[in-house]
Amino acid sequence: MKLILSVEPVRFPLTGIGRYTYELALRLQKNPDITDLQFFAGRRFLAGLPVANDESGSGYGLKRAVQKNFLAVEAYRLLMPLLRKQALKGHSDFLYHSPNYYLPPFAGPSVATFHDLSPFTWEHCHAPQLARYLQKELKTTLLRADALITDSDYTRRELAAYFGWPIERIHTVPLASSAEFHPRSPLVLREVLERHGLQFGGYSLFVGTIEPRKNIETLLDSYARLPLALRVRWPLILTGYHGWQNDAIHQRMESAKREGWAHYLGFVPSDDLPLLFAGARLFVFPSLYEGFGLPVLEAMSSGIPVVCSNSSSLPEVAGKAALMCEPTDVEALTALIQRGLEDESWRASAMEQGLLHAASFSWERCAMETLHVYKTVVSGS
Structure with missing residues (x-):
């Protein structure tokens, strides 16, 4: 051929x-x-x-x-x-x-x-x-x-x-997900995480273009409802290409940054991204619409528990390894994020199931x- x-x-x-x-x-x-x-x-x-x-x-x-x-x-x-x-x-x-x-x-x-x-x-x-x-x-x-x-x-x-x-x-x-996305030790991650001002297991992560379809304002609304001590202990880190129609999103991220519980890293180098995944405590992806949702699979391959929306193709990609809810349900998303951060039993199961599920792709x-x-x-x- x-x-x-x-x-x-x-x-x-x-x-x-x-x-x-x-x-x-x-x-x-x-x-x-x-x-x-x-x-x-x-x-x-x-x-x-x-x-x-x-x-x-x-x-x-x-x-x-x-x-x-x-x-x-x-x-x-x-x-x-x-x-x-x-x-x-x-x-x-x-x-x-x-x-x-x-x-x-x-x-x-x-x-x-x-x-x-x-x-x-x-x-x-x-x-x-x-x-x-x-x-x-x-x-x-x-x-x-x-x-x-x-x-x-x-x-x-x-x-x-x-x-x-x-x-x-x-x-x-x-x-x-590509081979670069896999679990890594804190020692391997230290240099890159320190360069971005992060600690191993010390943050929740969102990766995606900063645009309305990714539902970032709902994510910020949900994260803001968590107890302040939880938000400060595990701040929300966002990274992705700047995108469009996002002035309101950037204003919200700046406000959350001033309050000490969120930070936008911009578009990080491709070599750094797998390490940011592997160093996170939780990956959160409440997108309104996805043709596939590759970041969900990349997080699972990295051994990171996932909370995502149940919209469009995401249930196919996440399988039974993620916590899912309606993308615009702020209260439900808050509850799932809190469980994803604090429930050690679920976290251990999600890491194991996520790695097995991701390996099938x-x-x-x-x-x-x-x-x-x-x-x-x-x-x-």
Whole structure:
């Protein structure tokens, strides 16, 4: 099989889709069933798999600026498919896979991964110009794709129902946590934790983009209801890309910081993140909507108990190893956080169950099931 894999998501900041693309590419490179693997990004083929930096290059700021300009976004939307079509000319004997929704005009078979439907179902959580761009492009993908991949059964069903797409042509392929996420000793973690002003087992952790969909204000409301002594002993530490529509969230975080029970670290280097997970006492993730919810799996792989919402795909990812409640139930979330911090019996059980549950997901499994989708498309079955 000859494969073209779009690796455009492997860039700063390396968020969930970038991680998925990178891990998938690593394994497809080694698979003997793929006789010719070509990496594609922008409008050109690459010599090898790129590596995301911890800092944005000069082009990243330009891209963010362009996304805010309607005419620039529309010009990009109309021009780039033509340039990509030209670059892909003569490769119709390949299968093209986009791990990030978008499919360019392509003469051969093609597959796209849909991670969630937030541009449609959570439109208000995206910048307006970006939401319009995504909606147009994703509808075009649905016209071009021979098959679709989703990270969860929830998104598979949602995608089929929302667009009336044949569900038998949508395939669930779960993600996984990477090898860097595993339990670590206090000694190993000391240097990184001290650099961030933290102590082993001395904080609750939230990891995610600072945006409304992550439900951070509800998290802050719930944490604020804990006894003050508990909040000060185990403060809430938040980290993630700055995001959008978050002025109110940042104001709330600053207020909590002044009160001594919360702190926003910003976007931390990728090498530090697994250590922040491993050093936490509890991971809290009350997101309103997730296509998968990779941080939950990363916390479990790190041996950290999890409290999360029961929304969208999260019950699939968390299994029976996490405490879950409705995402907007402030009182219930407070009670679960308190139990997660104080109930030593539950904590021990959650750590053990979480490690076992997380081990059932792997990037090897993800790559093999993705390859099965490719074969299904190529064979026409």
